[in-house]
Amino acid sequence: MKTDDLINLLAQDAPVRTRIGKALALAVVAGILISGGLFFAMIGFRGDIDSAMQTVRFLFKFVVTIALAATACAVVFRIGRPGVSLRIWGWALLAAPILLLAAAAVEMAVMPADSWSARMIGHNARFCLTLIPLLSIGPLACFLFALRHGAPERPGVAGAVAGLAASGIAATFYASNCTDDSPLFVLLWYPIAIAMVTGVGYVLGRRILRW
Secondary structure, X not given: OOHHHHXXXXXXXXXXXXXHHHHHHHHHHHHHXXXXXXXXXXXXXXXXXXXXXXXXXHHHHHHHHHHHHHHXXXXXXXXXXXXXXOHXXXXXXXXXXXXXXXXXXXXXXXXXHHHHHHHHHOOOHHHHHHHHHHHHHHHHXXXXXXXXXXXXXXXXXXXXXXXXXXXXXXXXXXXXXXXXXXXXXXHHHHHHHHHHHHHHHHHHHHHHOOO
16 A cells, blocks of 8 residues: 555544544643643742733743744644644744744844843843753653654654644743743743754654654
């Protein structure tokens, strides 16, 4: 049987679609619970959370991270089903970076140029690069396990998207602890941490999700 024929047969297999849908739904819930449990056990909210919640810059971090988590999860739900188009949701993944770039541009327009570097470097870079990957471990494991119930056409890409979704969840929790609220800081350090998890997801996906 040709590979294309096998993919078409899998795409028409209703029990597989149902099974992976339920598995991924459970993976999202379990991933959030694991990441959240680890966050509250090890880190917790920043000390000035009450006053921080009154600022637009603090709240905007969650707009970006939740947009990333939501769109990446939507792609994960589709990428495990062979033959399903990813075009619309693939473009939707651009929402988070576009929002972040726009916010950084606004900050650069209203703040003195000599303050840009300090805002971008911030004070918590090493925590960002450590904690986001750490908080991503549970969600990534859950997504990869769930995707094994499906048949992703490109295992590496599926693993990378799983890493993107996992790091979006993790970044949402971490953002409530991070005291660097500047969009310039988020623009520099969050993507590096997210790229690390996405890269690990790609490598693991190629090994675990092959069929």
